[in-house]
Amino acid sequence: MPTQPKLTRFNQNVLSKYQIYNSIFMTLPFDAITKTGALLPLFHETCQKGFANQEDPTTIVNTFFKKYQARRTPESQINLLFRFIQYIERQVVLFDAIEDAAFPIVNNMDGIGTLRSLKESVTAENKLETLQKYLEEFKVRIVLTAHPTQFYPGSVLGIITDLTEAIRENDLLRINDLLAQLGKTPFFKHKKPSPFDEAVSLIWYLENVFYKSFGTIYDYIQQNIFDGKQIDNDIINIGFWPGGDRDGNPFVTPEITLNVANRLRETIIKNYYRDVRRLKRKLSFQGVEDRVNTLEKELYKIITNKKSSLTLDYFTSELKEVKDIIIKKHQSLYLSEVNSLLNKIHLFGFHFANLDIRQDSRKHAQFFNDMVDALIKSGSAIFPKNYHDLSEKEQIKILSKIKGEVDLSLIKDEETLKALNTMKAIKTIQETNGEKAANRYIISNNQTTLNVMQLFAMLKLVAFQDKLTVDIGPLFETITDLKNAPAVMEELYTNPDYAKHLKSRGNKQTIMLGFSDGTKDGGYLMANWAIYKAKEALTTVSRKYGIKVIFFDGRGGPPARGGGKTHNFYASLGPTIEDEEVQLTIQGQTISSNFGTLESSQYNLEQLISSGIYNSISDKDLSMTDENRVVMTDLAERSYKAYSDFKAHPKFIPYLEHMSTLKYYAKTNIGSRPSKRGKSEGLVFEDLRAIPFVGSWSQLKQNVPGFFGVGTALKHYEDSGEFEKVQTLFKTSDFFKTLIENSMMSLSKSFFDLTRYMAEDAEYGEFWKIIYNEYETTKRLILKLTGYKELMQEEPAGKASIAVRESIVLPLLTIQQYALKKIQELEKAGAKPNDEQMKVFANMVTRSLFGNINASRNSA
Secondary structure, eight states, rough: OOOHHHHHHHHIIIHHHHHHHHHHTTOOOSSSSTTHHHHHHHHHHHHHHHHHHOOHHHHHHHHHHHHHTTTTHHHHHHHHHHHHHHHHHHHHHHHHHHHHHHHHHTTTTTTSSHHHHHHHHHHHTHHHHHHHHHTTTEEEEEEEEOOOOOOOHHHHHHHHHHHHHHHHOOOOOHHHHHHHHHHHHHHHHHSSOOOHHHHHHHHHHHHIIIIHHHHHHHHHIIIISSSTTSSSSSSSEEEEEETTTOOOOOOOOOOHHHHHHHHHHHHHHHHHHHHEEEEEEOSSSTTTTTHHHHHHHHHHHHHHTTOOOOOOOHHHHHHHHHHHHHHHSSSTTTHHHHHHHHHHHHHHTTTEEEEEEEEEEHHHHHHHHHHHHHHHHOSSSSOTGGGGGOHHHHHHHHHHHHOOOOGGGGGGOOHHHHHHHHHHHHHHHHHHHOOEEEOEEEEEEEOOOHHHHHHHHHHHHHHHOOOOOOOOOOOOHHHHHHHHHHHHHHHHTOOOOHHHHHHTTEEEEEEEHHHHHHHHHOOOHHHHHHHHHHHHHHHHHHHTTTTTEEEEEEOSSSGTTTSSHHHHHHOOTTTEEEEEHHHEEEOHHHHHHHHSHHHHHHEEEEHHHHHHHHHHOOOOOOOOOOOHHHHHHHHHHHHHHHHHHHTTTTHHHHHHHSSSSSSGGGSSOOOOSSSBBBSSSSOGGBBBOOOOOOHHHTTOOOGGGGTTTTTHHHHHHTTTTTTHHHHHHHHHHHHHHHHHHHHHHHHHHHOOGGGGGGOOTTTHHHHHHHHHHHHHHHHHHHHHHOOOSSSTTTTTHHHHHHHHHHHHHHHHHHHHHHHHHHHHHHHHHHOTTTTTTHHHHHHHHHHHHHHHHHSSSSOO
């Protein structure tokens, strides 16, 4: 039977099932308030009709109550709106679970971009040896971050997992019970999680998903691409930020870092213990039974906190001995299971994930200067007394050759002491869990060579006097920093002492590039193009000095933060960009949506692996032509000017502050970090974090960071009669094509009817019209550019999924806008934030954030 089109598979296995199970869900009795399930569809219909008639959210809500619930008191009306929010949150969970259950049916698990497909195509082209050679060096690292875009508490994640399984098995009784449980389980966190809580919730994915999916992928590569031979390269690994990322998070302490590393070690050993127990039941042969039994006992000692002499080397060598005996004496019985466990040990060691430390360069400068002052005051000879008066060049020279040890009892400032103790913690973690457990330090907002050398010196003075076993990764974020990055790196590469350090690290240099803050700073096209050009320039300068540069992309979930169809982006890079390793951050609900189940995790990892490899073994020339470069640069600059002018508009910050949900993000208790970096009372653009910034536009259904400036740039080519130049660029550049496709996703998730009432606002009407006009221009010209009749025409299943999700949250968005409007009216009437009505509506806005963000799955 032929495979049906992807959209048909989606409609049959996702949409139809959602309609059936949602009807069951809506009839379940959850609480004392009757008729909520029956009234929500009526409210949904009222919203749809109201927006079609260009009515504002307040009119829509009032129409609903007048038509269907005229006898309700104002208090009862508010209660019903809150109940609607609860129902919609759970409808989103139900849809998530159904989509997760259908993932392997809707997506072709052996199709284009999977390892099976890759192997078949290289075999047909006689390139298997080329592929093997490449896989001996190539790596993919996904780095799980603690960035707060995931609203589900652990109990709800558990229900999603169970519900997904029950839906897959069509177990109606169990589905019924789980839907009832879902209705009664709270979604709202009454207090912020600690960084350790965040780590524990993400370790759940490591333990239950990645341990298996990484193992399955690696086993497949070994068996089918390397014919069972041992591969020295790990190919895939996991980075981890919760408990290590200090950028703007004062709650991450050295103790938390140590506790997280310890929890990671405990968890991986627990997984090994389970596997060894299963093996023990099978390997009941002479010569191997006792060995496996001993390993099981030693692993058990570790997970029950008893003293054990088991080391990673001994564990590995014993299993290899077991493997040899099975081959020689027992006809290779259960060999694949032993191999599989050996592969997991190779991938995860005793550390499970590579814990990164991250801090802002401005903070490092503060800590560094504090340390220098304390040392000079104590009479130490490590730094000259006039150090602060020296030029930057002279300071770098001193830092390059730094020797000695800092007595931390000299440091009186608590913040500085925490920072320096964190550096000691890295050494401790390496000693207990292995060097890979914590061997990278990211400097965010890196601007100069001095930023890198200050950290270099602190690490050496505090913990690594003998040998620095830590990679320092500067993170370049703003458009200016991206331009300056090659000069900074050249200065480092030509510094003999830093070059010596790099040599000891295998002549590899990690450089992180930030899409989120890049977009916030420079707009969508310029951020992406600036990063592309920075990567080219950094590749050139690194190759010049014999350094293998590893690009680590700070990507968010939505296109506006570098997300979207990520694997398409990596497949579009040409030979001018180093691509031997693909590293990127995965955050928030992108973790659960792209990697939350075994199937989705395996599929999306395989897409990343094959997209990175595709560049190097494909005959297709991905180089950008000179003509295309000129057009791309011009588009980026025109887009940048449009976005910069927009950002400089006097109403830009006030609009976000008064008309969006920006200030409510801090009240959601979803992450341990404060929602902005600085301590300023008012809203300062530079202090804004990318997540609430992008998220606020998403809640307004305006998605500005994903398209603003694109339309203006394209319109120039239409007006000057040169539109065929951008059409040529779209047809011949995979990079530009991917940018446009991702921008289409942002446009598809925009819905300006929701805020159309703002056009009449005396203060913000003109500003709203600027955004709407740019949206209309961008949409019209992207359709003209692609030749599509509608947005996302080439991705019908993705478009259908977005349409269902947007439909589910339509009443939620209406309620949110209704509440925001009420707050504005109360403020104009002189109400204070602590007035009872103000508190009620503020709570309504905050609560409505949850379902909408979860429904987006990538927050825009």
